[in-house]
Every structure is written in structure tokens, then in C-alpha cells.
Amino acid sequence: MxxxxxxxxxxxxxxxxxxxxxxxxxxxxxxxxxxxxPAVRTVIEVQEDAPDLIHMRVLTSAGEEKKAARRKTTVPTTExxxxxxxxxxxxxxxxxxxxxxxxxxxxxxxxxxxxxxxxxxxxxxxxxxxxxxxxxxxxxxxxxxxxxxxxxxxxxxxxxxxx
Incomplete structure (x- = not known):
């Protein structure tokens, strides 16, 4: 149908x-x-760069720049x-x-x-x-x-x- x-x-x-x-x-x-x-959605939290803030670079022990952490969260919702x-x-x-x-x-x-x-x-x-x-x-x-x-x-x- x-x-x-x-x-x-x-x-x-x-x-x-x-x-x-x-x-x-x-x-x-x-x-x-x-x-x-009921449904479950996965949300990825990403930190946006803000131009008015001072940013610090995070370096790994090998001297490489570490990417900003992304955090996955599941959220209950409805469809x-x-x-x-x-x-x-x-x-x-x-x-x-x-x-x-x-x-x-x-x-x-x-x-x-x-x-x-x-x-x-x-x-x-x-x-x-x-x-x-x-x-x-x-x-x-x-x-x-x-x-x-x-x-x-x-x-x-x-x-x-x-x-």
C-alpha cells in the first residue's frame, strides 16, 4: 500500500x-x-570556537595538537x-x-x-x-x-x- x-x-x-x-x-x-x-537519539556535543575567547592549544605528549573532545550522549525523545x-x-x-x-x-x-x-x-x-x-x-x-x-x-x- x-x-x-x-x-x-x-x-x-x-x-x-x-x-x-x-x-x-x-x-x-x-x-x-x-x-x-518513544525513541532514543544520539547527540554529539561539539565545542564551537568563539572569536572573543583566548584559546589554548592542547598538545599530546608527542607534541601533536589534540582535537577538541566530542562527547556523545543519548537523549530520550519521541517521534x-x-x-x-x-x-x-x-x-x-x-x-x-x-x-x-x-x-x-x-x-x-x-x-x-x-x-x-x-x-x-x-x-x-x-x-x-x-x-x-x-x-x-x-x-x-x-x-x-x-x-x-x-x-x-x-x-x-x-x-x-x-x-
């Missing part, structure tokens, strides 16, 4: 999340983008995320919030059904305090599982194309 395709994909994923009442994911991603990714990295952040967030939650719900529901067949469980809801539910809006469980599998395949396909 070229840069324009990546930006288009980012825009479409963002629109989809906004339409699905998952704006809290977008806020988290935006905060991550604002902070930037901006690329469009590719932003897309990966969005896809990772979708996988963690929707797909993993659905997988966890399926696992728990099947274990509960095995333990207590007298009381059928309808579902488990994962949500953040004060936020609109992130539950997928599907009437029945099979339909939801099919949609989650489709989403999983779409993310995998998008990741392949983005490489």
Missing part, C-alpha cells in the same frame, strides 16, 4: 469505529498518537507515528476490544453451559465505566460470531495488504 492507500484505510477504520459507538477506542488511539512513540503505524494501532485495538472480548465471551459461555445446563446464560457484556456498551449489536449469538470471524478475516487481509 502506498501512503494515500494507508491514509484512506485509517480514515475508513476511524469512521467505522465512530459509527459503532466505539469512540472511546479512537480517544485512546488519539492520545497515543499525541504522545508519540510521530507513520500512517502504517497508526493503522496497526487501530487494528490492534479492534482485535483487543472486539475480537478478543468475543472470544473470551464464547469461552466463558461454553464453560458455564457445561457446568450448569439448568440455567442458560444469555451473554456477558464487557464495557468501560461511563461508556456506551461496546457489545456488538447482533440479535443472536451465531450471527455475532459470524460477524466477528468476518472482522477477524478483514483485519488479517488489511494487514497483509498494508505490508
Amino acid at each position: 502506498n501512503e494515500d492507500d494507508l491514509l484512506f484505510a485509517v480514515r475508513r477504520v476511524r469512521e467505522s469505529l465512530a459509527k459503532s459507538n466505539l469512540t472511546w477506542i479512537l480517544r485512546e488511539i488519539d492520545e497515543t498518537l499525541r504522545l508519540g512513540k 510521530s507515528y507513520s500512517a502504517q503505524e497508526e493503522l496497526n494501532l487501530l487494528l490492534d485495538a479492534i482485535e483487543r476490544t472486539i475480537i478478543s472480548s468475543s472470544d473470551m465471551q464464547s469461552y466463558v459461555m461454553s464453560n458455564l453451559a457445561d457446568r450448569d445446563s439448568k440455567h442458560p446464560y444469555r451473554g456477558i457484556l464487557f464495557e468501560r465505566d461511563g461508556e456506551i456498551s461496546s457489545e456488538l449489536p447482533y440479535g443472536n449469538r451465531e450471527s455475532a460470531l459470524v460477524e466477528v470471524d468476518s472482522l477477524r478475516q478483514a483485519i488479517g487481509s488489511l494487514r497483509e495488504r498494508a505490508r
